[in-house]
Each structure stands twice: as C-alpha cells, then as structure tokens.
Amino acid sequence: MEKNTSINLTFILCFMFLICNVININAQDLNKTKTKSEFWEHVQLGGGLGLGFGSGYTNITIAPSAIYNFNEKTALGLGTQYSYVYQKGFYKSHIYGGSIIGLFNPIQQIQLSAELEQLRVNNSYETTGNDFKDDFWNTALFIGAGYRSQSVTIGLRYNVLHKDKNNVYVDALMPFIRIYF
Template sequence: MKKNSLTNLTFLLLFVFSICNVFNITAQGLNENKSKSDFWNHVQFGGGLGLGFGSGYTNITIAPSAIYNFNEKVSLGIGTQYSYVNQKGFYKSNIYGGSIIGLINPIEQIQLSAELEQLKVNNSYLTGGGSIKDGFWNTALFIGAGYRAENITIGLRYNVLHKDRNNVYVDALMPFIRIYF
C-alpha cells in the first residue's frame, strides 16, 4: 500500500493539471480576444512555513502550494510538505508528502475546503541501547470552513480519517490560516 499510495497521489496530481489545461484550452477557444495562454493568470501561489524552537526542541515545516482558479467560486490545487522535528536525546522525525485541495467560495467571505493529504512519516526514537525506527504512511482528509478576506482565509478544518495511533496530528480538529498570492 505504501508505494501504491504515492503512485496514486502522483497520477491524481498529473490528472488535475491535465484537467486545468483542458479547461484553459477550452476557455481560449471560446474567446478569440484573449492572449495565447492565460493559464498563469488563474494560478495563485501560497503555502505555509513553521518554525518552533525550545529547550532542545526544533520543529521546521515548509509547505508550498498552488491553486488554479476556474472562476470566482471554484479553485483546485496541489501542495507539498516537509517537516523536521527533533527533541534532543529522545526523538527525530522527517515527514514529507503532498496534497490536493479543492476550494469553494459560495459567497465572497466564506470559503469551504476539502483537502486530501498523503504523508510519509519516518520516526527515530533514541533509547539507552540505541534507536528504534518507525515509518508509516498517514492519509488525512480535511473538511474545512473559514472566513475569507481577499487572499487570506482563517478557519477550522476537521480530519475525517483521524486515528489516535500512527497519526501525524494530535487532534482531528485544527485551526488554519491560508494565504494565496
């Protein structure tokens, strides 16, 4: 399942980009006055950066993403994520993966979202006699809603696939801030 999950996610991402190009080509054919390609006029980039430091603790996350705006109400996008977590003398973790996100804005101030995320987690626990390694795949399906002001959305999302064991996230419900430029 591990390799199949990554393969499925890759094919799904390629499919999404293909669909975006098809919609772009169709829209161009309907309006001769448009420039040769306005695909990039509909793309927005964003993502997240996270830094956490403490006494012997480090947490660094980078999560770039991009969305394609089909119109004012519907967007579809992809993202990637990498996190490094280290509790000195106890724990190290490398987490990486990707996601697909769909956004719907029923009215200008409200944004609804669905995001499928697939992450590979590699943990290493340090013990007195060496280290214990633990690796697994984590799949999350977030359903969210937020208040939107221009390109910034603040809200809550819920992971409907949350499990108490082998999970990247401590809780199924979490706040978010989403920014796209």
C-alpha cells in the same frame, strides 16, 4: 508534538502570513504593467512555513502550494510538504508528502475546503539502550471552513480519517491560515 507548540506555531504562521499579504499588495502594484498568459492569470501560489524552537526542540516545516481558479467560486490545487522535528535525546522525524485541495466560496467571505493529504513519516526514537524506528504512511482527509478576506483565509478543518495511532496530528480538529497570492 504538544498542543502548546501547535498553538504557538499557529500564531507565528498568522503573523508571517499577514506580513506576506502586505508584501503581496505592494508586489501587485509593481506587476500591473506585465501581461500574463490566460492560464497563469488563474493560478495563485501560496503555502506555509512553520518554525518552532525550544530547549533542545526544533520543528521546521515548509509547504508550498498552488491553486487554479476555475471561476470566483471554485479552485483546485496541489501542495507539497516537508517537516523536520527533533527533540534532543528522544526523537527525530522527517515528514514529507503532498496534497490535493478543492476550494469553494459560496459567498466572498466564506471558504469551504476539502483536502486529501498523503504523508510519509520516518520517526527515530532514542531510548536508554534501545533505539528504534517507526516509519509509516499517514493519510488525512480534511474538511474545512473559514473566513476569507482577499487572499487570506482563517478557519478550522477536521480530519475525518484521524486515528490516535500512527498519526501526524494530535487532534482531528485543527486551525488553519491559508494564503494565496
């Protein structure tokens, strides 16, 4: 995946998450009359959706997740991810897996995170007269920090296990937008 595509996807995700945040504020007003169990009052749902299209290029990602807030400062959660990437006449990839994330908010506006992600990558390449497959597991350990405003966090994360070969991500340092409702 090219860096420009990653940047475009980041802007698209930012716009989508801002819209979701507005919808969430309205939904919270409607749900104030309903009661939840003690456990579910501490659970937040969120995730990501990525769409990228170009001339002969498609990138679709869906990544739902949930966290449990132990208190105002700490949370722990699970996530799952599926991505489909296609470049006409060259490349097709299916990427799927899961993650565990820990969040810590030393102050209300700052969120620190650690996320362990395990993905299975199934790549198919089409070349002149020689097609081949490249399947592997990719493990990432992201350490991140971001600015938090209500349910939205925008920041940077660093993959301490990044290696150039057999990696899903182009760079070890990545921007992120995280939203939990």
